Amino acid sequence: MEFRYLGNSGLKISAITYGNWITHGSQVENDVAxxxxxxxLDEGVTTFDTADVYANTAAETVLGxxxxxxxxxxxxxxxxxxxxxxxGGPNDMGLSRKxxxxxxxxxxxxxxxxxxxxxxxxxxxxxxxxxxxMQAFADVVRSGKALYxxxxxxxxxxxxxxxxxxxDLGVQLISSQPQYSMLYRVIExxxxxxxxxxxxxxxxxxxxxxxxxxxxxxxxxxxxxxxRATDExxxxxxxxxxxxxxxxxxxxxxxxxxxxxxTLAQLAVAWVLQNPNVAAALxxxxxxxxxxxxxxxxxxxxxxxxxxxIDEVLGDVVIRDPGLTAKxxxxxxxx
Numbered sequence: 001m002e003f004r005y006l007g008n009s010g011l012k013i014s015a016i017t018y019g020n021w022i023t024h025g026s027q028v029e030n031d032v033a034x035x036x037x038x039x040x041l042d043e044g045v046t047t048f049d050t051a052d053v054y055a056n057t058a059a060e061t062v063l064g065x066x067x068x069x070x071x072x073x074x075x076x077x078x079x080x081x082x083x084x085x086x087x088g089g090p091n092d093m094g095l096s097r098k099x100x101x102x103x104x105x106x107x108x109x110x111x112x113x114x115x116x117x118x119x120x121x122x123x124x125x126x127x128x129x130x131x132x133x134m135q136a137f138a139d140v141v142r143s144g145k146a147l148y149x150x151x152x153x154x155x156x157x158x159x160x161x162x163x164x165x166x167x168d169l170g171v172q173l174i175s176s177q178p179q180y181s182m183l184y185r186v187i188e189x190x191x192x193x194x195x196x197x198x199x200x201x202x203x204x205x206x207x208x209x210x211x212x213x214x215x216x217x218x219x220x221x222x223x224x225x226x227x228r229a230t231d232e233x234x235x236x237x238x239x240x241x242x243x244x245x246x247x248x249x250x251x252x253x254x255x256x257x258x259x260x261x262x263t264l265a266q267l268a269v270a271w272v273l274q275n276p277n278v279a280a281a282l283x284x285x286x287x288x289x290x291x292x293x294x295x296x297x298x299x300x301x302x303x304x305x306x307x308x309x310i311d312e313v314l315g316d317v318v319i320r321d322p323g324l325t326a327k328x329x330x331x332x333x334x335x
Contacts, residue, residue: 001044002299004279007174008199009148011117013076015273015298016040017047017203018291019282020059030062032286037066039288043295047076049177049203049282051122052107053083060110068112075117078203079107080152080177082122093333095125095133104145119146120177124158124329134162138169150175150203153328156194163198173200175279178325180204181213182271182310182318183241183250189322192277201279204272208283210238212250213268219247245317252313260306262297269297271310 002015018040020033037048050063060079067075081103084093091098104119119140125133137149149171151162159176166173176195178187180202187202195202208214217223223242250264257267269281283294 001046001295002273003046005201006118006148006203006279007172007201009172009174011076011148011174013047013203013280014045015280016043016045016269016295017049017078017280017282018045019049019205019284020063021051021054021205021284030065032288033062034066035288036285036291037063039285039291040295041070043292045291045295046074047078047280049078050111051080051083051120052085052103052110053080053122057085057106057110060107064110064112072113077111077113077116078118078120078150079111079116080120080122081107082125082152094128095121095136096128097132097136100133100136100140104140108145115144116146118148118150118175120150120152120175121154121162122152124151124154125333126329126331127333130158130161130165134165134169138166138171141171148172148174150177150200152177153179153325154191155325155329156190158329159191159194159198159200163200173198175201175203177203177205177282179206180272180275180278181207181209182268182314183209183213183246184319186320186322186324188320191322191325192275196277202275202277203280203282204278205282207272207281208265208268209241212238212241212246213253213264215250215254215264217242217247217250219244219251240319243317249314249317253310256306256309256313260300260302262300263293265294266297266300267302267310269294270300270302271307273297273300274302274307 003012004015006013050060081100082095086092140146163173180187253264257264272278272281285291
């Protein structure tokens with residue numbers, strides 16, 4: 001396993017970070033989820049990412065149970081706050097002081113730990129003053145319930161404003177968690193340069209593009225039974241990546257991956273890790289063997305010619321519009 005510093009901090013995390021979005025508490029049974037976590041630990045993964053909203057808090061419980069008995073100091077546990085949890089009352093969502101301080105307590109209880117290493121704002125809250133949000137995060141850090149703070153799917157402008165307030169409050173904003181893959185590169189023009197300047201790393205989700213970059217979705221054919229594209233929740237995220245032109249381009253990557261002795265999925269994970277601003281690639285699993293395969297991408301250095309071939313093969317199917325990050329900012333709370 002390769003370990004990288006997270007932002008301008010002394011915290012090292014595993015370059016392959018295990019995430020349990022969609023799968024734990026919903027798609028896979030708890031015993032299989034536990035097997036996947038154990039497989040990650042066996043492969044040297046020490047960093048685990050979850051969120052209170054995943055399976056409406058159930059994913060945190062599953063992860064906490066799966067990690068029970070492990071030496072806490074040898075793990076880095078991340079979670080997030082923003083999306084609605086519980087019955088969905090008027091204060092069960094967002095980044096108000098009330099929701100943040102109540103949510104961290106619930107997350108710690110479910111994760112069976114006294115603190116998380118990283119507490120992340122799962123989206124930007126347009127209905128709460130940023131000063132209130134950052135003060136609440138600072139108080140979470142000062143109380144010892146989180147060691148560092150981060151954000152997810154914030155624009156460069158939002159990150160700059162949040163980092164400035166965090167610095168004034170004496171806490172470290174060290175991470176950004178955006179969607180990023182060789183097919184979806186919207187963070188490259190604005191978010192990455194801002195984060196490089198501020199000492200903030202990316203922990204990227206969907207490096208395999210919701211499974212599209214495994215090559216299992218074939219052009220002109222229906223999605224395989226049981227795949228994410230056939231799952232009602234997963235299909236909402238994978239839809240924009242299921243165009244025939246994208247699926248055809250992915251198939252043309254097969255010989256490129258073979259040249260460097262990697263599977264398509266391993267090539268995809270290795271590709272995001274070539275970006276020096278990326279500290280870790282988030283990978284999930286519905287079967288333990290998937291973890292072992294993905295971990296093989298850690299520490300791989302892709303030759304310049306391979307990177308060039310990837311760009312040539314994918315051409316104009318790559319999604320690059322930096323404005324899509326802003327579109328991921330909710331216009332308001334759902335309640």
